[in-house]
Amino acid sequence: MRAQTYLRELLKPFLDEYGLQWTAGTTLEPPRDKRFGDLATNMAFTLSKTAGKNPRQICQDMEQRLKLLGDPRLAMVETAGPGFLNFTLAPAFWQQGILVILEQGDLYGQSDLGGGRRVQVEFVSANPTGPLHIGHGRGAALGDSLARILRFMGHSVTTEYYLNDAGRQMRLLGASVLARYQELLGQHVVFPEDGYKGDYIRGLAQGLLDRDGERLAEWPEQEALDRAREYAMDRILAGIRQDLQDFRVEHQVWFSESDLIREGAVERTLEQLRMDGLAYDQDGALWFASTRYGDDKDRVLRKSDGSLTYLASDIAYHADKFARGFDLVVDIWGADHHGYVGRMKAAAQALGRVPEDLQVILVQLVNLLRAGEQIAMSTRAGEFETLADVCAEVGTDAARFIFLSRKSDSHLDFDLELVKRQTMDNPVYYVQYAHARIHSLLAKAAETGVDLLQPTPEILALLDGEADLELLKSLDQFGDVLVSASATLSPHHLSHYLLDLAGKLHRYYTTHPVLAAGSPELVQARLAMCRAVAQVLRSGLDLLGVAAPQKM
Template structure:
């Protein structure tokens, strides 16, 4: 961040004096091959024509003026048709250590969001059964997105939409009801697609203990309503506990049933009709979503009078925007990808920009044990619950693994691997980087070596390629957080931490610290490793993962 903004400021000032504005398509970024310097810029090629110059000629002028303007630049080269390859002096990178140690946990965080209000709605699983690992991945992604946005000065509210209305909830009541009948040895007719898990039997047993056998003497509709209410509350309580144990907070729990009961869905439908965006056809109510790019129009109310999920979702999103959110982030399973265009259409019909709705799709998790995939089916009752996985591998390992890949990529979660204390385990690999540094400082304290005061003179000893690589990567941390916030991609923080941990482990093995060749070099390396520990701890905190001092 500092390297990019510093070079951008220098070049912008030089171009302004020549009467040229900074072009929108100009880029400043680290080159793929570090032999070409620390930063590469294409601004000369984009500006030369406006100044009546050839790109390479302008690049040569910019090179001379850059070197004259700032001693922090040790080398500037012109390459190809007019690229500027810039190398910063070691003192520039050494200042990164000073900056990290000065602001500590605040390093990398700045006011990117400027207080804009964002709502992140995630998990929102039907309360028809315990959370499984697919829900766990969505929970980790949503919680991490919220943490990152807050760190970058967005005002964030997290929400769980309780799907407590509709067919799935009726089916939950029917499933518990038939299990109650079974337990009392009464005749049973099994509903289609009912929930068969052991937890349904447990709920039926609990309910019979509370209500007695008289429950099953009630008319089926009345008995099923009691089963539904009891089952939903019990399951939702379990979901809340599982999420709290997983370090996930939802500030708002929003009931779909309350939305329907308040007439919000009907009011939204009437509003759409009044503006010519919804219409009646063949006894059903439809929305004209094709005008906003959807491939076909969508049903809002079936000819039977039953509202669709889409109708409720439109009313729900209208409620979100009415609460003052600038941006709404929805996190869905990847099987909902076809739902994105119609919701984008709905948001536009509500008078918002399509980009005011951001959708993150979360792919399936393949759970492995002993190299073999574990078969899972929620309705058949064959699945690994989030609680069980966390109990086996720990919350840290589960969260890190869920965030270890881009959310819309399939994820293989190897239970055996993440329990290993080895460098092959990505969770251990990163956490051990922090613990390794803490262990070093503990040894230093035992020897009476205190953490030194930071000074440019001391940091000047950090001038080897390995030193500079670590400091360059630390300096990229603010850019990493900005990228994660702007693209809603928490995995980039995970990727960054693994890269930083890798550099730290290699550095630690090749460069003695407490046994350095002289005292000043030892103290300089201690300062740099202290800065690395701060960045690792900060990144892990954003992932919701602990930074242990011992392992």
């Protein structure tokens, strides 16, 4: 991040000369081949048309002017290819990063990039019809980590859980629990065809019987169904809240769909769409004219039997979100909702927003394995591994890190046996052990009477080997990774970075003695660099919601 900032400032006068600014197409990044320096830019291509010169000529002009500056931080600048400018920074620049990290501590890498932009992240939002499973866990880790990163990068973030506590699935939950309740009373009942069959339903029925006794058997059917539904939903929701708390996930707002309907928000939204000419009646139903915004067909809002579709409630819900003043709304959904994205983007536009104000992140399924063998799961049949059970077996740290180890729209294999092993094959262990390894080193230093001194530029100058500079350059990239993760709403960039940094630390540790480095000055230099690595590992893990243990 320091390197990017420094070079942008160095190059800014050239942009100012032509009245230009950095654009999305202007890059400043490490070249694929390290022989071409630390960073390279295609800036000359951006300037070419305005300057009336070919990119290579512009690069050569820039190269000469930069060399004349004589900045000691810039070791080399050279023109390459048809118009790229390559930069090599002096070792002292990278060494200086250690002082910055140790001084800033937990604030290192933090940015005001978001400028206080108000963002809402809605995630998990599972129907309260059963315990959270590992698919919910992946979305929970993603949403929570994304909120942490966005806040760290200067956004004002609100996290929210949308309670789908109205509609057919809730009615099926009540019917399923009531049927098991009646079975406990010795009654012969026909279990609902699409009902929930897990053992937890029997547990809920027993709890209902323990609380209310046999009196529900004498109540009118609808009252008994409502009682069973409310009891089951309250119990399940309490479990969901506890599971999320144990998983280190915070939802600041719990928003109820039934409240939305009861307070008339859905009807008001539908009426507004009708007044705006965006909803119309046809064949006894109310339709949303979503094709005006690129959807492949118009969508039903109210069916001919008078019942509302999910879309009607969802549009009203998003109208409420935008009315609360959020600049950006982020929805995290299961991958099976892929076809729903277009109509919700259309809804955002119908509500007066641009499509980019609503970002949808799709989360692919998790294949749960045990020693390479897949575990079959079906929520309705009651055959699934709950998030609580998985965390009890492998730990919250392992579960969160594995969930965040791949891009959210990629399938994820989660092998329970692998993540329990304390070996370098286990990704979360690999990163956490790098942090613990450094703290073990610091403890040993204290035991042997080595004091941790404030490093000076003269001492840090000893870190001039290839492996030293590789680690130092990785530390500098922390801020760039966070910028990328926040801009693309992709926390997996951070987990990949931490794995890479941990790998560099492990390799360095095995090839470069620290306490036995030789001179006291070199010992201090290497200890300072290790402390900086530990700081970045700890900060990065915290943004993923993963602990950074000092002992393992």
